Structure formats: structure tokens, C-alpha cells
Amino acid sequence: MRPLLTPDRPEAAPFQGPPLSLISEEGGGISLFYGHPDLFALSSLMAAWRLAQGEAVLFLDGNNRFDPYPLVRLAKERGHNPEAFLSALFVSRAFTCHQMGSLVFQQLQSGLSTHQARLVILADPLATFYDENVPYIEAKNLLMHLLTALQQLAPGRIFVVLAPYPKTSSGRRVFFLSHLKSAAKRIFRVHREAETRRTFSISEEKPGTGTWQGVFQYRPMPASRFA
């Protein structure tokens, strides 16, 4: 088993505030962030938050969403070693829904044990289920099994699922997002203010512990990606 890392800069200012405060509750479970297509920017901050604490993070990538550059910039800004961050974040990419299924059913448990990760980020897992080459019923059944498996693995850990709005051309598969919502313990809708294009608003739809409700402004970093 891989030992937990120790923070390389314990004196560095911790990552805190929203959206981290939204997912840091005790007990864990699935937190769904859905909405604006740029919401994947949140994943860097979430990963950095645990990586700075010397923990490993698992990143299950459903649509080539992993971008290491914002993470490196975040590490540098807070005085952390970017290489240490990148060494402790473990990525697995799935290109079909069956691969995504195998990843969750067969690899996730061992990944969690090996890397002792508490935070798991699933980026755009539904993208693989929108593929019209896979019959609707087959995709739906597989998704339901996958969500059950995630629910079983999530307690005591933080499972963050990031899902953009489905394209309207996805037909009845647009309802896959509803299935995802049903499986989530907490649901947050992410949208971008039109007049201030660099800020996201996140509002909670399905409160969990009730510790936070409402809307706040999140100014993502780095600015260049959002200008």
C-alpha cells in the first residue's frame, strides 16, 4: 500500500472557502456539480485542496477533461511543489461507457486502497453514455449499475461528479443527468454570470447537512483561462 504523502509545504496557506467548504462535510458521499460547460475548472481547486494536505486524489476522466496546467499554477501560487501535486493525482481515462463501467466496477476499489485517496473526481462521466453507438437501454442499465457502485464506495470519502448540461441533441439520454442527480447526496448547479464572465455562481439544489445554502461568487484561477 502506498503511504500517505506529507504536505511538502505545511506552512503554506491552505486552500479553503467555497467550493471546498461545500464538499468537506463529514460522512462523504456523492456531490454533483452540474451546469456550465466550463465547470471542470472547479476540479483543479478541489484536487489542489487535498493534494496540499499530502493526500492522493483519483481522477476518473470521461471525456479527456483532465488539464494539468491550472493545477500546476495553483501549486505554484501557494508555494507548493507542482511535481509533488502531479505525482499524487492519479488519472484514468475512459473513452466508452463500458470502459467507464469497468473502471468503476473493477479498478476504482483497488485504486482507492492503493493510493489511500479520499477525494475522487469523476469528470464528465456521462459523456461516454451519450454515445449513440451504444443502444439506449444498454447505456441506461450500465449507468444505473455504475451509480449504485459509486454510492456503495462513496461513504467516508468525497466523490465529486462534474457534469455539464447535456446537449439537446442527446435525445432521451438528456435524462441521464436526472439519474445522476438521484444518486447524489448533494447537488450544486454551476452557472456563469453573463455580465461578469470570469465568475461562476454555484447554487445548491439538494441540500445535504444544511450547513450552506444560497448563491455565492467563485472567481476561478488562473484568470487567463476564463478571460
Add this chain to the structure above:
Amino acid sequence: MPTQTITGWLFDAYAMAYGMRLWVIDVSGQKHRLFEPFSPVFYLGGPAKEIKKTLSFIARLKLPLEITPTEGLEFYSGKALPVVQIQVVNPLHYAKVVQWVIALEHKKKNRSENLALYNADLSLTQHYFFSRAVFPLAYCVFQVDEDGTLTTLTVNDSIWATDYPLPPLSIMHLRLEGRAMHPDQTHAQQLEVEIEGQSHLLEGEGPGAIIKQFDRMLLRFDPDLILSEWGDPCILPQLIDGAKALNLPLHLNRELKRPVQSRKESSYFSYGRVIHKSAARLLFGRWHIDLHNSFLVGQTDLEGVIEFARLSRIPVQQMARTSTGTGITSMQMKLAFEDGVLIPWRKREPEGFKSALHLLKTDKGGLTYTPKIGFHEEVAALDFASMYPAIMLKFNLSPETINCTCCRGLPVPEIGHRVCQKRLGLVPRFLAPLLEKRARYKTLKTNTTDPALKQCYESRQSALKWGLVTTFGYQGYKNARFGKIEAHEAITAYSREKLLQAKELVEDEGYELIHAIVDSLFIRKKGATERTYEALAQKISKTCEIPMAFEGIFSWILFPPSKTHPGIATPGKYLGVYHSGKTKLRGIEARRSDMPPFIKEAQLEMIQILCRAKTLKAYQNLWPEVQACFEHHRETLRTGQVPFVDLAISKTLSKAPHEYQKASLIAIVAHELAARGLRLMPGQNITYVITDEKSTIKSDRARALGFIDGTWSYDVEKYESLLREAMAALAWPGLKTQVFLE
């Protein structure tokens, strides 16, 4: 029982109740309708109790099945695996039985006790072709009994043959008068049928007249192939729907009791682009190919499609509409089938967890050295021949050989993956004969003096080239059955290593590197001749262990500055003239599909002028002629007399019309077409003319080509600026003229 012997080509094959329908064209052109009993199989693997449960579940279907315990080879480990073979006696029940197995699997709560399906998603024709070792258009001897049932089949042909005869096909051309545009994007036109050198415009009173005329022609000429333009999305659906509504006969199929097969249109992403696949209309016993719905026909003519269909064992009609990737996957599946390898149902092997640091190291493409900007004389081009396939072949790169569990393997440069040393991979084994066949076609093409044969060999080698190119891309493609992202990474790692080796070698030999991109080098050295470059290419081939070819010496080559960063050149964008006088253009306006023909032709005229130069000085001396050419075209534009069709810009929709938020020109035209009742999908092309790019009325900025009329005029200023850019792309750095300053 008396038998008949037919010698000819296997023209078409499809499943019927309890067997396959075979259509054969004999040497005299006569058609024969045969039947062969055939029962496809699939396999089940996994825990015995799961298999037992599944078998009792599908027994509820009460369909004739034959169950046999057997074993097959697992693809990744190469180890024997006990499985149960399920033979579905009637092929028409096959899909239903497989669906029931899948349905049961989905109902299961415990996903760790997985049942594995093998060979379950091969098409019925693939099953037939694989198990009978026959292929589309194979030249065979068929022994047939008196009721048309095949008793023996002897194949006197090989997929590796290069001089194979083809049947005498009768071809009917079907199009709308005026041809070029998608019929939905313009006004209604008359149906034109061409057969036996005669063209007929179908017209008549009453709604059924055209359908009746067309059907009479089908019966009279009985074509083997209907080669249409827009037959898939428009002509055939209209004829079929019309015949159905009026209850008229329409003999599109030779198999009379079957309806024409329809496949839905779809859009998908490929290499960062949205591709639209039109709906398809497939016939039974006869082929229908839509020239506008076939990548392969567009690239390689019918010869290329037939070559690919034979190799892939995909019927010609389907092959014309499918991707080369599906074709090569089928070839690989056939190889696996011959080896007794179980072909896994759906791609499900995920990528193992790797650290982001490792991912950064591995997830890279080919290597590029930015071109030295500007004009260069006497530059040689050297290319690694079929670099990626050659690497896969040489270094045994295949999904099952990357990070295998059977040996420690050889390390892949830079990225830490390992390659198996014990087993020869499926992909290299599939590639070897394909590369060899392409080389044979190239030699045949060089050696023949017959122009028709030359073209035929060119089409066939081009088809194989597309297959080879796709083999690399498919390693990283989501639906590639025998693809694995780690194999993709290993291929690009080797390619970077090899280009680096080659660069170091040429620099050690005193050559100056002008540009290098993935598999090509642009170098020069004072006094170097063709012979020196040939020798250098051989030396690189030996050092790098993959073949490098000397392409030629450019008298001059120009790497123009980037539009966005004028201080640097854009990799892969250049124009040059070989010593032979042949030009090579990459990335400039004349090569771009979204440029209006008027601009492309103007730029080509300018290039023709510049081709006369051998040196920079001569090039500069010719520049006034280029300016005169520009002026001439500008004046033509200003007269307002350039036909709209020459100014048309063709672009691909990246999303549905209603999903566009900004009023870009493509969005404006998409909205115009949508308002005319067209249902447009992402990936479809639309063609438009810029009418007034700066108009405050958005809908006036551009109009769809198909509906624009004489009340509109084009935006002279905009087209002038495109013309100016086309000329600027040919200028050497530092050139400033009045034209550029305007």
C-alpha cells in the same frame, strides 16, 4: 441430385431464414440467386453458475440453439479460456438471443461476477465471411443443387492478389439535374438517370409518373450498381416514400420480398471535428452507393472501395459508407478469428491509473521543430515511409503486447511502458501483409504504361494508405476493438525518438535543419545532390530501423509567417517547387476546403507565375506579375460579375442551428436554412455567399448559396480582403507593398 457449376464473383451476401442469400455474377454477366444454410455462433465465458443461469434464461425463447462447451484464447493474455459456444440455428434469431443475454447481464446486481460475451457483435455477413473464408467479390466456383442451394464453394482468389479480375458491372447513375448541391439546400430539380451512355431526364404528369418511369428503367436495365448523388438523404427516400404512398411497385431490391434497408443519420466527433453521417439506403442483391456519402469513394474511387471490401470482408455497399477504421477493425477481427482468439464484446478494457506526471510524459503526439521562417533555396525533403505503421511493425506495438503480464518486456523510450518480447502482436501481424501489398501496388503503378491500370493501382494503394493511417489513430479511438491508449502513446514515443535520432544524424553530417514535423525532415547543405540525399536517407533508415525515403529537392520553399504571430512560421504550412517543376502546397488558401473557388484559383494562378523562379531573386523579380494577377482578380470582383458559385464558402456545422449563440456567418446561414424547413445536424456542410459582412441586419450578412438570387450582391470588400490574404501568403518576410498596406 443434379448440380450446376457456376464460375463467377460473389457479388452480395446477406442473412435469410436458416442461412445466407448469395448473389453471384458469372463471367458472362448473368446473375444467380443462391442460398447456403448457415448458423452463426457466439461464446459465453465467466463463472459456471452465471453461464448456467444465462443458458436457462435464453432457453425461454424456445429458439433452436446448439450449445457446446469449448475453449478459445483470451486476447490480452493469450491463454486458453473455457467458454460455451452458442450456435443460433436461424441467423435471423441471432440478434434477439444476444440481446437477451445482454438484458440478463444488465439485471444483475453483482457486477463483479461478470459474464463475458465473445464474437457477439460481429455482423451476420462478417460471421459468414469469416467462417467460410470467403470475401466480397471473391472469384469462386459454386456447386449448386437444382433448387439453388449451394453445395460446395471453392475460392479461386485471394485477398492478397493485386491483379484480380472484377465482374462486368452494369451501372446506373442517378442524380438531380444540376448536380453539385445538397438537394435540400436548393430549389427542387428534375431527376436524371444515366445508363449505357444515355442520359434521361424523368418528367411526367401526375405524382406517380416519375416513379413509374424509374421503375420501368430498373426492370429494363437491371443495374448491378446504382451510383447516386444524394441518393441516401434525398432521392431514394423520396422515391420510396412516393411509391409507398401511391401503392406503386418499385424494384430497387433484387430480393423482392424485402424492403430497402434504412440506416439513421448521425453526427459524431473525430479528430476534434464533428462529422455527419447521412442516413443510408441499402439494397439487397443490388448495390446502391451515394457518391456524397462515402469517404472512401471520394478518396479512392470505386476501385479503392472494392479493395477495402475484399480485405475487410465488409460488403461493398456497407464499406462505401463506413469508415476505414471499421474496415481495419474487421481485418483485425478476421485475423483474431483465424487464431481462435475470442473477440470481446464492446471495448471495456480501461486505462490503468497513472499519475498526472506520468500522463504528461506519455500523452504527447509527434515531434515538431518550428520551420525557419521565409524563403529557402535548395532544400531537400526526406520522409519516413508510413512511419507509424512501420513503427508498430518493427517494435511489435499492439494492445496485447504493451505492458503484458507474460514477460518483463522491452522499455519504450521516454515513457516507461514495456513491449512484450514473447508474443508477436495482432496489429503488427495484420500490418505486415498490408504494407507489403501497398508496396506492390506502388511498383505496379510505376511499371505500367496503361493509364487506366495506373489509376486503378493508385486508387487501391490509396485505399491501403488510408487503412494504414487509421491503424495508428485507432489505437487511441474509443470504439477500436483492438485499440489501447497505451499502445497509442508508445507509437508516438517511438516516433519522437526516431525523428530526434534522424535530426541529430543529419546535423552531425553538416546539414542545416529547416523544419521537421512528425515524420518529415526539410534540410539542406551546400553542394548536396540527389545522390547524397539518397545515401543520407539510407543511413537514417539503418540507424532508425524504419525506412526513410528521399522525396526530392525543392528549388525553393517558402514558410510564410503565421497570421497571428508574424514573427514565426506555422508548422506544416508551406509552398515549394521541386527541381522537377512539381509544386507542393500545404495549409495555404489554395488547399483549404473553406475557401471560395475564386480565391483558390486566383492563388493558384499566382503560384503558377512564381513557379518559374529558381531563386529568391527570381521570385522577387516575378512579384510584379503576381501583383498584376491580384489586380486583375480584384477588378473582376469589383465589376460584380463573379458568379455566386465561385464565391461560395463551404463550412461544416459544429452544432445544431439553434445552439449557435453568436451571429457568425455560419450561424446566420444555418438559421436561414432552418427557417426554410431544413433539419440540419452537426457535421453537415452548408454553403453560403457573404453578402454584406458588416450589415446591421444580421440576416443580410450572408445567404445560403442554394437560395440566393439576383436581388442580392456579394460583399466586394470582404472578398477583396480574402484575395489580399491569399497573395500575402506567398510573400517573403519583409515584403511590404501598397497592397498589403491597404
